[in-house]
Amino acid sequence: MALTKTQIVANHLAEKILKGQYLPGDSIAGENELATTLGVSRTSIRAAIQTLAGKGMLSTVAKMGTIVNERNRWNWLDIELLRWISEFDVDHELIPSLMEARLIFEPNIAALAALNATSRDLVALEEGYELMVKGEKTVDRDLFNEGDIKFHKALIASSNNCFLLSMGDALITALGMTFKHTLEQEVELSAPAIKMHFDLMEAVRMRDVEKARSVMRNIIMDAIGKTIGKDVTFPQFIL
Template sequence: MKVTQGSVSESITRHLAGRILHGQLAPGLSLPGENELAAEYAASRTSVRNALQTLAAKGLVSIQAKKRSTVAPREQWNLLDIDVLGWLSAGQLDYALVEQLMVTRLIFEPNIATLAALHANAGDLAEMEQALLLMRAGQENHRRAQFESGDIAFHHALLQATHNPFLVSLGNALSAAMALSFRRTAEQDLSQTREAVDEHYRLFEAVRFQQPEQARQHMRTILLNAARKHIWQTPPGILRHIL
């Protein structure tokens, strides 16, 4: 395979990561040796070595001296790494990861909404309102990119409104994870998203009027409605323990 896009090592990294993340290379599998990979990608051994080291740093492969690199167990993958999330979004995400991503959102986001209701300032509210206007315009005009942009911006503004430095420091990773989730739970027909947009407005009103419990509940409703439509016909029992 001739690699042409970006730097050679980055292209090799991206291609191997995609094969790992989307199940073509299973955990525990030994990868071809550096010479074989260099021949496959029409690249130097240095480029291959750099690619493997990058993948190892992100938990996707395990490198041992004088042995072939192996695909690491999924538990070692750094799934909140921005690059890893980007590679995941480039292909079909398997059901188990979609489910676990929604569970993660259900753990974090209702609490983020609660904190936003307690700490949001005028600037935060303005950011949320602008995002909602973008989201509504995308829904009404059937412009998916505009709708998704507004949706992601709204959730990011909520995160910023917590004014919690630890949560905000996770902002890019959480936002990227949310964006990945949105694309797996979005309605194909934007005309069917009116109720979801209305629920976001209700969440915004709860934040604006400093109603933390109502904000928490509205966020739960947003997430569970999306999950019921696209992930769970019957929500799993684990939800009883985290909601």
């Protein structure tokens, strides 16, 4: 699907910000300059700026124009922001933070899934698992990753918690980001990961809350070893 002019401008500005061409506190180019450079109307420029302001990336300040905000003001759960980070392949240092967030949320999501999963949820989990198996057998990394994402989407849905469901898209987008940084590119080496996902699926099926929590933690720790190495340390209270 073709991008709208507003989306083109938003992507252009986001890339410059994420790649450090605009730093926090910098004023971005003016509306007229951007309109001329990108060949769009000032209306599209304003709409794009509003889009990025809604994500916390920009602010309009009297007598200063539109400035780039400090990163602690950005909405890090915004799906489009996470997509930009992945697409522009920036901020590798975010991966440890993503893994910390996964360690905080996903083991307990798995525990809730063991309590609340319906028969339909279990079918969705199995569909994701089967795609992972097929991807490994056919040496198709993209298919394996597709199954992995489907599995984790189904796990979040299985929690049947409306607040966690609202966070789900951000967690899944973050999961997809880590695929680009995995140290294990050979899908043939993914048999242990498949076994852990099977064990998690069975723990949810058997309503084994503590096993589901433990296996999910092991899955994440395995992913940490494949993305940022086994020597990384995290606060003890989230382990």
